[in-house]
Every structure is written in structure tokens, then in C-alpha cells.
Amino acid sequence: MKPIRLASNRPAERFYRGGARIAAFRGEPGTAPREPEDWVGSTTTIRGESTLGLTTLPDGRLLREAIADDPVSWLGRSHVERWGDDARLLVKLLDAGQRLPVHAHPHDGFAASHLGRPHGKAEAWYILEGGTVHIGLREEASTEELGELVARQDVVALLGLLHEVEVAPGDVVWVPPGELHAIGAGVLLLELQQPEDLSILLEWEGFAIDGAVEGHLGLGFDLALSAVTTKARSTAEIEALVHPAPPSGSVFPRAADEYFRLERLPVRGAAVLDPGFSIVVVIDGAVDLAGLPLSAGATVLVPAAAGRLEVSGAGELLIARPPAA
Structure with missing residues (x-):
């Protein structure tokens, strides 16, 4: 199995505006006004949808189905022994064309007890274009x-x-489950998260969503808000959540x-991509990954069976992986 370059996977008509920065980052034509997310290497659907959000491979198969057919080759034996064919990862490019609403995501226990879902939604961001976050x-x-x-x-x-x-x-930016947050307008980021679409919305005016109906995950706000962290964060704690990445x-x-x-992997001449299932995003320069020429904006799916891979050129990669088994 070899690395697979992925096309964009931008679900249309999301509830907030954005998408132009993703198109520019990828070097693609302009986008519709409400395509602010690119679901990269996704085995996850948008909540309430049967297939929307899923990644389709170049051969026409859904990635979710390909992994289910051969989980060891895709995810690695140790991963499968612990979690089966659950990839345990969702990666997105996100362009905040407007400030996102104040919201939070449930933790694993809440999601299992009240929503019947196998994961909550922890998430973390690598900032590609800056601005303000709350x-x-x-x-x-x-x-x-x-x-x-x-x-x-x-x-207010x-x-x-x-x-x-x-x-x-x-x-x-590390966003633990339950933590209230909002991404400011103009921010472009790479997001890693647990593979769920579960958001508790505390505001919705000015967004294309009926938050009074959809904002509480069908639980009612009294219960949904019990999943939200209510303790204060000190300045030192915020600095631990938001800080520059190591080189x-x-x-x-x-x-x-x-x-x-x-992982952040600068490439100056030659480097090595360690074995394991991963999603690679080229954020700068031009590189060759195991014979696959790539430039900034490219996204690549790497099966575990591809093994150790050589990278050459001049650029920088971000390598998203599930938790270590």
C-alpha cells in the first residue's frame, strides 16, 4: 500500500461562512460561501447524515469501507487489537469566514451515557493563518x-x-472536552479531533442554524450544559492551552x-516519515513523499502498511495520527 493524495472534501451549506482560505491554501478554484471545512481522510459523517462528510478514495470506495475490509493494513495490528476498525481520528481544515458561535463538546462518558456515541469530542488546532480565539x-x-x-x-x-x-x-490550541470556545473570523487552522460531530451551541443568532432546536444535541439545554466546564481558567492555564508549537x-x-x-516535520533535503496510519498535510514548500510530488496545500493519506517512508525536498509537513495503541 502506498500514500494516497486526497482531493478536497468540503461539505456544502454549513451553518457558518467560510471556505475561501481553504481554496487558496490548496491552490483550488473559489468555493461556495458556506464550505468552511475540508474533512480530510474522514470516516465520520455530519451528525444526522448517512454519508455526508465521508472521504471517497480515488478508486471510488469510501475510506470507511476500505478500512473495514482490511483494518490491519490501514491502521496497523496494534491499533486494531485495541480499537478494531475505528480510526479514532478526524482531521479538518477550517476557515472561519465569520466568528464561530460560543460552544463546547461533550466528553466520552457523557457521549456514551446520553448520546449512545463511542467518543466525545476533544479537539486541538494548529494555526495556519492567525487572528483571535476565545x-x-x-x-x-x-x-x-x-x-x-x-x-x-x-x-456580549x-x-x-x-x-x-x-x-x-x-x-x-488544545481544547479539552467541555471547554467553551469560539474561533474568530479570519482564522485558518488544521483541526484534529475525535471522530464525532457533537457540538453544544450557546449562541446561534446570525448563523444558519436553529440553535434552539439543534444546539442541545436533542437533550435539552439543562442536560446538555451539564457537559460544559464551568470552572475558571487562570492566565497560566490558558497559556498551557494556547502556545507556539515546537519547531x-x-x-x-x-x-x-x-x-x-x-507531529511537525521540517524537510531540508531528506527526512523520514515513521510508520503508522497518518494524514499528512504539506503546509510549506515542495517535497517528494515516497515518489509522490507534493506542494503546499496537499493532503495525503498514509496507510500503516506503507511502512517507513522517505521524504525529500524543502518544505514542512504536519502529520496527524490517532492515539498510540
């Missing part, structure tokens, strides 16, 4: 207080509860390792 409570707020702000749709107060942080290209190697905080991993 993350973590500045002061403790009870579930009841949050519920009142949601009922009033008091956006909701945003005011959160730390506002400027981010630049090369920064990383090479693993870039996310250690707490993210149980969910996914991201």
Missing part, C-alpha cells in the same frame, strides 16, 4: 447562569466570559495524546 472561562459560571445567557441569547455576555487570545501561524516533533500538550497526535 477559550476558557475567565470567572467561574454555574450551569444555571450559562442557561440564562443562552435563553436570552446574550452574546457569553463572549465576555471567555479569555480572548491572539494567535499566529504556528501556534497550537519539530510532537506539538500538542501531553493531555491530548490519549485522543490524537500531531
Whole structure:
């Protein structure tokens, strides 16, 4: 098995605007106004959909079906022994054409108990184009207080509860399950997350979604908001969540390792891509990956059976992987 270059996989008519920065990053034609996400190497569907969001391979098969047919070759024996054919990873390019709403995602236990899902939704970002992000409570707020702000749709107060942080290209942001957050307009990022589409929306005015109906995952806000972290984050804690990535190697905080991993690999002449299932994103320059010529904006799916791969050229790669088995 060899690395596979992936085409864009941008679900249309999402509830927020964006997509032009993804098209520019990939060197592709312009996009519709509500295609702000590229689901890269996806075995996950948009919530409530049967196939939308899934990656189709160049041979016409769905990646999800290909992995189910031969999980060891795709994911590796140790991964399959622990998790079966669950890839344990969803990677996205995300272009915030407008500020995203204040929201949070449930943790594994909540998702299993109340939604019947095998994962919650931890996520982390590598910033490609900077701007502002909002993350973590500045002061403790009870579930009841949050519920009142949601009922009033008091956006000013909701945003005011959160730390506002400027981010630049090369920064990383770790968003633990339950953490309130919002991505500011103009930010382009690579997102790694657990393979679910589960969001608890605390605001929705100005977005193409009926948040009063869809924002609580069908649970009602009283229950849904119980999955939200209500403790305050200190400045030091925010600095641990948001910081520049190291120049090479693993870039996310250690707490993210149980969910996914991201490696930064600069290439100056020659380098090696270690074995294992991964999704590779070229963020700078031009490289050759095992005979596959790639330039900035390319995304590549690497099966575990491809083994150790040589990389040559001058550029930089981001390598997304599931948690270590």
C-alpha cells in the first residue's frame, strides 16, 4: 500500500461562512460561501447524515469501507487489537469566514451515557493563518447562569466570559472536552479531533442554524450544559492551552495524546516519515513523499502498511495520527 493524495472534501451549506482560505491554501478554484471545512481522510459523517462528510478514495470506495475490509493494513495490528476498525481520528481544515458561535463538546462518558456515541469530542488546532480565539472561562459560571445567557441569547455576555487570545501561524490550541470556545473570523487552522460531530451551541443568532432546536444535541439545554466546564481558567492555564508549537516533533500538550497526535516535520533535503496510519498535510514548500510530488496545500493519506517512508525536498509537513495503541 502506498500514500494516497486526497482531493478536497468540503461539505456544502454549513451553518457558518467560510471556505475561501481553504481554496487558496490548496491552490483550488473559489468555493461556495458556506464550505468552511475540508474533512480530510474522514470516516465520520455530519451528525444526522448517512454519508455526508465521508472521504471517497480515488478508486471510488469510501475510506470507511476500505478500512473495514482490511483494518490491519490501514491502521496497523496494534491499533486494531485495541480499537478494531475505528480510526479514532478526524482531521479538518477550517476557515472561519465569520466568528464561530460560543460552544463546547461533550466528553466520552457523557457521549456514551446520553448520546449512545463511542467518543466525545476533544479537539486541538494548529494555526495556519492567525487572528483571535476565545477559550476558557475567565470567572467561574454555574450551569444555571450559562442557561440564562443562552435563553436570552446574550452574546456580549457569553463572549465576555471567555479569555480572548491572539494567535499566529504556528501556534497550537488544545481544547479539552467541555471547554467553551469560539474561533474568530479570519482564522485558518488544521483541526484534529475525535471522530464525532457533537457540538453544544450557546449562541446561534446570525448563523444558519436553529440553535434552539439543534444546539442541545436533542437533550435539552439543562442536560446538555451539564457537559460544559464551568470552572475558571487562570492566565497560566490558558497559556498551557494556547502556545507556539515546537519547531519539530510532537506539538500538542501531553493531555491530548490519549485522543490524537500531531507531529511537525521540517524537510531540508531528506527526512523520514515513521510508520503508522497518518494524514499528512504539506503546509510549506515542495517535497517528494515516497515518489509522490507534493506542494503546499496537499493532503495525503498514509496507510500503516506503507511502512517507513522517505521524504525529500524543502518544505514542512504536519502529520496527524490517532492515539498510540
